[in-house]
Structures are given as structure tokens and as C-alpha cells.
Amino acid sequence: MKKSISLLLILLLTICCKNEGNLTFEPLQLTGNSCKECPKIEINIPRALDETAIARAINSALEEELITLLSFDEEREIDKIDDAIASFTNSFKELKTKFPDETVGWEAEVNSEIVYEDENILTLIFNAYTFTGGAHGYGSITFLNFDKRKGIELENWELFEDMEGFQKFAETKFRIQEDIPQIDNINITGFMFERDIFHLAENIGYTEDGIQLIYNQYEVASYADGPKILALPYQEVNKYLKRIVKP
Incomplete structure (x- = not known):
């Protein structure tokens, strides 16, 4: 019995040591408006919760990726995710108004997750798919690498x-x-x-x-x-x- 308890303690200590220094995240889910004249928008990304430079760098990088993907308004600078979602939605509505019989629904789907983390490096993968008309949509995969010690994207x-x-x-x-x-x-x-x-x-x-x-x-x-x-x-x-x- 004592031997079993000792082995369990060793296992728990090994797990704790392995995860020591890992950042804390929560899932962030965002969607567009649900209406007949609205595009389908589904976003699932991790959000870093730590009050550190690296957490801020990660959240900022993910926001920038989303804004670049969804922004369709060339007349004004967009620096918030909500405004980027609104830009994508409004651009579809405007096109739908001009060509009500020809415009098919737009889509934007994003999924991001951590694919690697150690004491020095954290890497996120950013999977994105958009359809804004044409023969097919476009999917892309982006790696985001971060130096945890310096608190910067690489x-x-x-x-x-x-x-x-x-x-x-x-x-x-x-x-x-x-x-x-x-x-x-x-x-x-x-x-x-x-x-x-x-x-x-x-x-x-x-x-x-x-x-x-x-x-x-x-x-x-x-x-x-x-x-x-x-x-x-x-x-x-x-x-x-x-x-x-x-x-």
C-alpha cells in the first residue's frame, strides 16, 4: 500500500513539474449576428489570462489575425475584433442589397489552439476558412510562435x-x-x-x-x-x- 502511495506521489510530482510554467488560458467563442441576411461567423480561440507580457503578446497577435481576416472596410482603420466582425457582416449585407438574387451566404470560421509549449516557447495554430463568393472558399493555416521569456512574438x-x-x-x-x-x-x-x-x-x-x-x-x-x-x-x-x- 505504501509503495502504491509513493508511486502515485511520484507521478503527481512529475505531472506538476512538466506543467510548471505553462500559461493559463480560457476558451473564447465569438459569433456573428443570427439572421437571414447575416453571414455565418464562428470563432473559437484561446485567451491568455496571465497578467504578463507574453499573455498580452499572445492575445494581441490573435486579435490582429482576426481583424486582418474579417476587415472589409478600407475607408477606416479597424483595431477591435467586434468592429472587424461588423465590417465582415456589413460588407455582405451591402453586396446582398446590390445583388439579392446572385449573392450566396458568406462564411468565416476560425479555430485556434496551442500545439506546443515548454519553458521557452509557445506555439499556436490558427486555422481559418472564409467564403465570400466565387467557386470555393479559402482555408489557411498560420503558426504563431512566441518567446515566453522575452514576452514577444517571433x-x-x-x-x-x-x-x-x-x-x-x-x-x-x-x-x-x-x-x-x-x-x-x-x-x-x-x-x-x-x-x-x-x-x-x-x-x-x-x-x-x-x-x-x-x-x-x-x-x-x-x-x-x-x-x-x-x-x-x-x-x-x-x-x-x-x-x-x-x-
Whole structure:
């Protein structure tokens, strides 16, 4: 019995140590107005509750992503989520008034969650889908990386100690994954890298399984091809990273 209690205490201490320093979040759900002439808007994001610089940086970054996604009013600057939702709604209503028989419903759906956190780094993934007419909507995935100690959002180049080396390594792995011969033009199988030169994805993030690169639709391939995702284990890329992760 004493042995069982000791093992339980060790397990609890291990869990507490593992979660020590993790930020506190609550789910934030936002929706648009519910009416026949209103677009469908559904937003589910985490909201950091800590009174710290990093919590403020995370909440600000998420707000900026939402405002950029939903703002359709070019005549005034929008700096609040509620105003961005109103902008999206009003733009649809105006179009519906002009073309009542031709305008189909607009949609905006956002889901965001934490995909990695340790004592140094926190990464959020921001999944967004919008439809504002046309043949199809557009979905995108964005990584938001944060330095918890400095309390700032990180640019991609700030993730790496050796970005040039990482790019060469990522290209080799990308070619293997997509069956592109190492010595041939990167676009020989139908990709659309600018100037026929491989480049890193705009979205790079930490995940539990390694560094992930996501090329969204149209970035290097057609819409029909969907997003291209390259996952690279930490044991293979730690030598390129500024913040090493133990596998």
C-alpha cells in the first residue's frame, strides 16, 4: 500500500513539474449576428489570462489575425475584433442589397489552439476558412510562435541559429517527400516555386513531434493540391534551431 502511495506521489510530482510554467488560458467563442441576411461567423480561440507580457503578446497577435481576416472596410482603420466582425457582416449585407438574387451566404470560421509549449516557447495554430463568393472558399493555416521569456512574438528567422542550413535540409526532405529528384528543377513535377527555387514556407512552427512547415493553398501548388505539410523531427533539426527541444 505504501509503495502504491509513493508511486502515485511520484507521478503527481512529475505531472506538476512538466506543467510548471505553462500559461493559463480560457476558451473564447465569438459569433456573428443570427439572421437571414447575416453571414455565418464562428470563432473559437484561446485567451491568455496571465497578467504578463507574453499573455498580452499572445492575445494581441490573435486579435490582429482576426481583424486582418474579417476587415472589409478600407475607408477606416479597424483595431477591435467586434468592429472587424461588423465590417465582415456589413460588407455582405451591402453586396446582398446590390445583388439579392446572385449573392450566396458568406462564411468565416476560425479555430485556434496551442500545439506546443515548454519553458521557452509557445506555439499556436490558427486555422481559418472564409467564403465570400466565387467557386470555393479559402482555408489557411498560420503558426504563431512566441518567446515566453522575452514576452514577444517571433518571426520565422528568429527561430533559427542556422537558417540557411535548415533551408537546405528542408529542401532535401521536401524533395524526398514529394518524389522530386534531388538534382532536377524543384518545379519539375508541377510545383510553383517562384523562379524555380525552393523556399521555406511562410508558416513554420513548433509542434509536439517536431518543426512543421505548412505551405498553404496557392503558395507553391494549385488549390486542388491542397496545403503541403513537411514535418521534421527535433532530433534532425535541433542543430539548426536557436531554441533546442529535447526529443
